Amino acid sequence: MKQSRPFPTLITGMLILIIANLMFGAVSIPLNEILKGFQQGSDNYFTLHEYRLPRTLLAVLVGAMMALSGALVQGVIRNPLASPDVLGVSHGAGLAAVIYMTYFPASSIDWLPAVALVGGLLAALILWWLCGQSSSAIKLAITGVALAALYASGVDFLMLVKPLEINNALLWLTGSLWGRGWHQLMMILPWLLLIPVAFWLAKSLNLIHLGDDTAMSLGINANKLRLVSLAVAVGLTASCVAVCGPIGFLGLVAPHLTRKLVGGRHQTLLPATMLVGAILLLVADLVARTIDPPIELPAGLMTAIIGAPYFLWLLFRTK
Amino acid sequence: MSLSTHNLSVGYHNNIVVDQVNLTIPEGKIIALLGPNGCGKSTLLKAMARILPPMAGQVQWQGQNLHKIPSKQLARKLALLPQTQPIPEGIKVVDLVSYGRSPYTGFWGRINAEDKRIIKRVMQETKITELANQLVSELSGGQRQRVWLAMTLAQDTPYLLLDEPTTYMDLNHQVELMHLLRQFNKQGKTIITVLHDINQAARYCDHLILMKHGEIIRQGSPETVLTKALLKSVFSLNAQIHQDPIAKTPMCVVE
Numbered sequence: 001m002k003q004s005r006p007f008p009t010l011i012t013g014m015l016i017l018i019i020a021n022l023m024f025g026a027v028s029i030p031l032n033e034i035l036k037g038f039q040q041g042s043d044n045y046f047t048l049h050e051y052r053l054p055r056t057l058l059a060v061l062v063g064a065m066m067a068l069s070g071a072l073v074q075g076v077i078r079n080p081l082a083s084p085d086v087l088g089v090s091h092g093a094g095l096a097a098v099i100y101m102t103y104f105p106a107s108s109i110d111w112l113p114a115v116a117l118v119g120g121l122l123a124a125l126i127l128w129w130l131c132g133q134s135s136s137a138i139k140l141a142i143t144g145v146a147l148a149a150l151y152a153s154g155v156d157f158l159m160l161v162k163p164l165e166i167n168n169a170l171l172w173l174t175g176s177l178w179g180r181g182w183h184q185l186m187m188i189l190p191w192l193l194l195i196p197v198a199f200w201l202a203k204s205l206n207l208i209h210l211g212d213d214t215a216m217s218l219g220i221n222a223n224k225l226r227l228v229s230l231a232v233a234v235g236l237t238a239s240c241v242a243v244c245g246p247i248g249f250l251g252l253v254a255p256h257l258t259r260k261l262v263g264g265r266h267q268t269l270l271p272a273t274m275l276v277g278a279i280l281l282l283v284a285d286l287v288a289r290t291i292d293p294p295i296e297l298p299a300g301l302m303t304a305i306i307g308a309p310y311f312l313w314l315l316f317r318t319k
Numbered sequence: 320m321s322l323s324t325h326n327l328s329v330g331y332h333n334n335i336v337v338d339q340v341n342l343t344i345p346e347g348k349i350i351a352l353l354g355p356n357g358c359g360k361s362t363l364l365k366a367m368a369r370i371l372p373p374m375a376g377q378v379q380w381q382g383q384n385l386h387k388i389p390s391k392q393l394a395r396k397l398a399l400l401p402q403t404q405p406i407p408e409g410i411k412v413v414d415l416v417s418y419g420r421s422p423y424t425g426f427w428g429r430i431n432a433e434d435k436r437i438i439k440r441v442m443q444e445t446k447i448t449e450l451a452n453q454l455v456s457e458l459s460g461g462q463r464q465r466v467w468l469a470m471t472l473a474q475d476t477p478y479l480l481l482d483e484p485t486t487y488m489d490l491n492h493q494v495e496l497m498h499l500l501r502q503f504n505k506q507g508k509t510i511i512t513v514l515h516d517i518n519q520a521a522r523y524c525d526h527l528i529l530m531k532h533g534e535i536i537r538q539g540s541p542e543t544v545l546t547k548a549l550l551k552s553v554f555s556l557n558a559q560i561h562q563d564p565i566a567k568t569p570m571c572v573v574e
């Protein structure tokens with residue numbers, strides 16, 4: 001049932017997809033032209049270096065970070081339905097961005113990521129303030145879902161009363177890698193520092209799965225672990241949402257699939273889920289770009305098409 | 320004596336469940352906490368395991384306030400088997416048992432030869448060696464209980480605290496578990512267990528602690544604790560005390 005060596009398979013799969021993402025798009029570039037294309041002055045230099053390469057790398061990083069964030073949240077909430085979307089972080093970031101776009105349409109788009117980040121962190125703080133430090137996992141998840149719905153209706157309200165700016169916001173809100181390049185890649189780089197922090201939590205996350213009482217008896221401070229894990233997860237999610245918009249279901253589906261693949265031990269699960277997340281977003285973006293070129297669908301739409309039925313299946317299976 | 324409570328009050332949300340209890344755990348014995356539902360026996364156990372913080376007073380380990388001891392260090396002294404356990408997804412039996420070694424491993428949780436030796440031994444003792452590579456979620460209730468017991472044993476602590484370990488088990492598994500506890504006790508472990516079954520406690524435990532309304536009513540050997548009058552006042556039960564024909568321990572028979 002389980003693969004004994006999942007990492008070589010996953011890494012190979014990811015590399016193949018990276019090459020595929022470089023090759024295919026509105027214009028196909030044959031495999032043997034790819035390497036040549038990175039030399040300045042070659043025919044495909046602009047397409048590859050300025051367009052497809054940063055976008056592909058961004059898909060890898062965002063996919064990996066969203067998946068890792070989801071694994072951390074599922075790790076401490078002990079609920080297979082939990083994910084950063086469920087906690088309301090993604091939608092909080094989305095609402096902040098739409099408010100910004102609606103009321104400051106003239107200001108620089110460069111500020112959008114920062115605003116989304118503040119919104120995501122605020123959403124997390126509100127959740128924390130409502131639930132308190134020692135609240136139960138279920139209470140946290142339910143409150144998060146309620147808040148997410150509230151933020152989503154806030155977005156709808158703004159779009160109805162200020163329909164002029166709707167296009168811009170809509171594009172961003174579906175979660176897309178379109179038009180993202182080196183600039184966005186550089187913005188996300190500092191947040192990679194959260195990855196080693198997440199790995200450092202792996203051992204404790206195993207123990208919290210045995211219940212708070214057992215974890216505490218094994219020397220873990222359950223509340224502190226929850227706080228640190230959720231803070232790291234919020235940082236990862238908010239930084240991704242800031243760059244790509246909320247790419248739905250990735251944080252839910254990736255850790256879940258990975259658990260089926262490699263089991264629940266976090267020392268294996270965390271790195272493996274990053275690879276699975278990267279693979280999922282690479283596939284989503286590849287399909288979104290090649291399904292009907294030159295028209296591009298948002299990658300977030302593709303993840304939602306796969307993710308929503310998966311979520312429903314999970315929901316029915318849990319009952 | 321290693322574990323003791325001093326004017327200890329514990330509860331939930333200002334409801335005092337354990338009320339100013341002074342208790343010294345006799346070392347090297349099997350101790351049973353007994354009493355009707357809601358008497359505070361599980362709460363007292365959790366306070367001694369540092370799961371619940373005291374509202375007043377303190378629990379001490381070798382004269383030191385339990386809450387002042389670094390948690391990893393304390394995890395090498397006291398292990399707790401809670402009453403109910405979640406069923407972790409995608410975890411193999413051998414992995415779950417190895418989690419018991421956490422207080423001894425580094426940040427990545429890597430286990431060394433010594434850890435492996437202990438894991439192998441406790442799996443043999445609890446008879447789960449052949450389950451090693453099965454998923455915990457696919458086991459029966461009785462098997463799962465043994466796996467969790469093995470995990471707490473892997474913690475390799477001088478004290479083992481159990482919260483109603485036999486409540487949801489078939490009778491044969493209950494007997495098996497109590498025999499195991501006796502065996503670990505002979506190896507030098509002090510065992511504190513909350514039990515529902517008075518006769519089980521009398522037969523397998525050395526020291527009984529009888530509680531009611533958050534207070535200790537009486538403690539001592541089964542002979543001194545199981546009396547007609549005490550059973551009447553604590554459990555509102557009309558019972559006779561006879562001698563168990565096999566173990567020669569006191570046995571209560573309800574009238």
